[in-house]
Amino acid sequence: MYTCINCGAHVDELYRRYSPSVLKVLKCEKCGNLADKYIEYDPVIVLVDLVLLEKPAYRHLLYNSDFNAYWKLMVVLILGESFRKWTSYEEESRARDSSAPSSSSSSSSSSSSSNFTDPVFELFARSSGLFVFQGERNFYFLLAHTALSLTAFVCVVLLITELRWMLLGSRPRRYKPTDLVRALIIGGCAKLLGLLGIVWQHAAPEPHHILIYGYTVLCLLTAYSVVCESGRTGSLIGLAGGLLAHNYVYNIIPELYLSTANVTLLQA
Numbered sequence: 001m002y003t004c005i006n007c008g009a010h011v012d013e014l015y016r017r018y019s020p021s022v023l024k025v026l027k028c029e030k031c032g033n034l035a036d037k038y039i040e041y042d043p044v045i046v047l048v049d050l051v052l053l054e055k056p057a058y059r060h061l062l063y064n065s066d067f068n069a070y071w072k073l074m075v076v077l078i079l080g081e082s083f084r085k086w087t088s089y090e091e092e093s094r095a096r097d098s099s100a101p102s103s104s105s106s107s108s109s110s111s112s113s114s115n116f117t118d119p120v121f122e123l124f125a126r127s128s129g130l131f132v133f134q135g136e137r138n139f140y141f142l143l144a145h146t147a148l149s150l151t152a153f154v155c156v157v158l159l160i161t162e163l164r165w166m167l168l169g170s171r172p173r174r175y176k177p178t179d180l181v182r183a184l185i186i187g188g189c190a191k192l193l194g195l196l197g198i199v200w201q202h203a204a205p206e207p208h209h210i211l212i213y214g215y216t217v218l219c220l221l222t223a224y225s226v227v228c229e230s231g232r233t234g235s236l237i238g239l240a241g242g243l244l245a246h247n248y249v250y251n252i253i254p255e256l257y258l259s260t261a262n263v264t265l266l267q268a
């Protein structure tokens with residue numbers, strides 16, 4: 001069973017093959033358009049339409065294509081996001097260490113670490129005093145941290161979506177939780193654009209990160225609306241809780257570790 005990329009209706013077949021080199025793309029009986037024009041297109045064109053947030057391209061990838069390497073895509077997403085954070089925090093740590101006065105190393109490190117807005121960066125800054133998570137160990141910590149944040153995001157989105165179907169009673173017939181997980185992985189891959197900041201150093205990286213975060217949210221909204229057949233409001237409701245859970249896990253884990261490490265250090 002396939003899906004029309006234009007209206008989302010079910011179709012029995014996408015094309016009819018008359019010879020090994022000749023096939024005809026069939027039309028959807030509901031909307032009258034070609035059921036899936038992308039079967040004749042180059043994958044690069046499909047990728048361009050995905051970047052342009054075209055819903056037909058998302059339907060083609062999720063329902064009509066043979067792409068099944070979503071777990072590999074998830075691994076690449078976790079590795080890429082962790083590596084971006086790792087390089088960013090390492091560069092900021094070295095910059096602060098080089099600019100800090102040598103005479104007031106102990107006092108300035110404690111006062112400056114309290115002014116950090118990012119708890120993960122605070123963990124990096126204080127790791128030298130706790131003799132843990134130094135060097136490449138920071139990257140392993142970020143791998144686990146990113147994986148937990150992504151897991152919390154996906155689980156909360158699934159939970160809110162199921163509660164929404166139970167309350168409203170408008171569950172689509174073809175909706176599957178596995179399809180939603182795949183859609184969230186595809187939408188979340190927009191974060192890989194942050195790797196470009198490693199190649200081209202930005203004088204002001206914050207606007208670049210905000211732009212990528214906003215584009216990632218748009219990709220997630222598009223992917224969510226395709227799977228759940230919902231509008232912008234319904235998609236925002238489903239994703240808002242997941243984004244809050246992601247930010248909560250992102251902030252609470254370093255704080256819990258820092259508090260635990262401080263207690264252990266004091267007891268020792």
